[in-house]
Amino acid sequence: MNLKPATLTQIDEVITHYPVKRSATLPLLHLIQEDIGYIPEEAITWIAQKLELQPINVYEVVTFYPMFRRKPIGRRHIKVCRTLSCALMGGYKTCEAFEKEFNTHRGEVSPDGEVTVDFVECLASCGTAPVVLIDDDLHEKVDAAKAKQISDQIKAEAAKRR
Numbered sequence: 001m002n003l004k005p006a007t008l009t010q011i012d013e014v015i016t017h018y019p020v021k022r023s024a025t026l027p028l029l030h031l032i033q034e035d036i037g038y039i040p041e042e043a044i045t046w047i048a049q050k051l052e053l054q055p056i057n058v059y060e061v062v063t064f065y066p067m068f069r070r071k072p073i074g075r076r077h078i079k080v081c082r083t084l085s086c087a088l089m090g091g092y093k094t095c096e097a098f099e100k101e102f103n104t105h106r107g108e109v110s111p112d113g114e115v116t117v118d119f120v121e122c123l124a125s126c127g128t129a130p131v132v133l134i135d136d137d138l139h140e141k142v143d144a145a146k147a148k149q150i151s152d153q154i155k156a157e158a159a160k161r162r
Ligand code: FES
Pocket: 081, 082, 083, 084, 085, 086, 087, 121, 122, 123, 124, 125, 126, 129, 130, 131
């Protein structure tokens, strides 16, 4: 597991915020998932050692919360909002457009390894629905046509890297 130096610094800092080390389990899992996109087995052991717990204690937290992923994601993470405003404005069609463009299904890595498409809850930009977050970039008013444009751009960038 290769964590970024910034993540390691944040982890050490976060642990100091809790009088009882085990209380840092949830924030550590979030930081690791933010960094590498999922929670591998070795992260569970690593956190357990770091917080002086048994791996089962960490494992229980990972399996309890559905937001933790146990499998790697694609190079880009496309998160389509499915909450009310976005759903009413066509968020489901937007999501289907991304799935079709990358020949994938929600929650899975596309066959080319480029993307994972997921539904997420409100991204706090309801006035510009439907909204899509791709890695750290927010895209507003993404209808199916705009989803195709964005997909073409992602594919073009991927082709340049090859
Ligand atoms: S409902 Fe989609 S951003 Fe709020």
